Amino acid sequence: MKRIVIVSDLQMPLEHKAANRNLINFIHDYQPDEVINIGDITDYTAPGRWSAGKRAEYGMSVKEEAGYTVANHVRPLRKGYDKKVTLLGSNHGERPHKYLVERCPAMYDEVIFQEPHLLRLDEFGIDFEPLKYDFAPGWTATHGHAKGISLSRFAGGTAMNAARKFQKNVVCGHTHRAGIISESSGEFAARQLTGVEVGCLMDIKKASYLGAAGFGNWQLAFGLFYVNGNRVSPSIIDVERDGSFMVEGEVYGSVKRNALGRFVSSAT
Ligand SMILES: [Fe+2]
Ligand SMILES: [Fe+2]
Structure with a gap:
């Protein structure tokens, strides 16, 4: 049986x-057969529509954010996991390239602001699928x-569409x-x-465009798929607000407290 983690x-x-x-500790420990990162791995805040005409647009942060993703996710993940990893194309992944095409066509370059280049996917042995996999x-x-997929406000509804x-x-x-x-x-x-939406691993407090109160119908989670021949069983791993979660009875990342409620250790 194959086990596939979808983030x-x-x-x-x-x-x-x-x-x-x-999540990275879990993948190192669990050693799934495959990891799929389904996109929006990097935000690329500067070339986004929420930043247009604002200070953030001039932050020159595209390469900095890509470097942050490599340093804090891609490289640490690869330190303890050498099986198949695939990244999918996404709206945030397309942001830098799209911005260049639409706002600065004279500087167009086929490679430099494409996500596989920004995240050095070749170097880390990560496959890239622009649309679907x-x-x-x-x-x-x-x-x-993608165009033609209508959004639903119900969890799972967009995937069903x-x-x-x-x-x-x-x-x-x-x-x-x-x-x-x-x-x-x-x-x-x-x-x-069947349609499955695997949630997000973004810190909702950092989504400034949701307003000061951070209202958003979002859930912290990721997916775990079991594949046995033609049988496929999808499941969703809910992530707590402290970033901990449980897979097959094993808890990853929770802070342990003693009987008096004092912190005693961190599981990861
Ligand atoms: Fe997103
Ligand atoms: Fe997205």
Whole structure:
């Protein structure tokens, strides 16, 4: 049986730091057969529409943010994990290149501001899939931002919309929501389509565009898929607000307290 970890929307450097650290420790410990990062791994704040005309646009932070992602996620992940890792294209991943094409076409370069180059994916042996990736029988992974995928406010609904479009089971990110929805059709419900959204690992307090109170229908989570031949079983691993989580009964990252409520140690 294969075990595949699917991670989305770290939005580095706006990631939930403890969740990122615990996730990397978990992957080193659990040694899944494959890791799929489904996109928005880096936020690239400067070339975003929320920054247009504001101070942030002039922050010249694209390379700095890419360097931060390499230093705090890609390199540490690779230190203890050498199996297959795939990154998918996403709206935030496309930001620097799109900005250059739309706002500064005279400086266009085919490679330099593309995400695989910014994150040095070749050097770290990470595959890149710009739109979608068929990772298991009957299943495709896609970020969720592509044209023609209508967004739903219900967790899992956007992935279900994508599943209807592709006529395949879909796992996606982008919405920052975590949920699984299935839909059956045909005689005796013979045909089933499933959509999975794996949540995000961004620190909601750092999403300045949500306003001071940080209202957003977002969930901290990631995905874990079990694949045995043609059988595929999706699951969502909920991440607590302190960045800890539990997989197969094992807790990663929780802070232990004694009977008096005092901190005694950190699990990771
Ligand atoms: Fe995102
Ligand atoms: Fe996205």
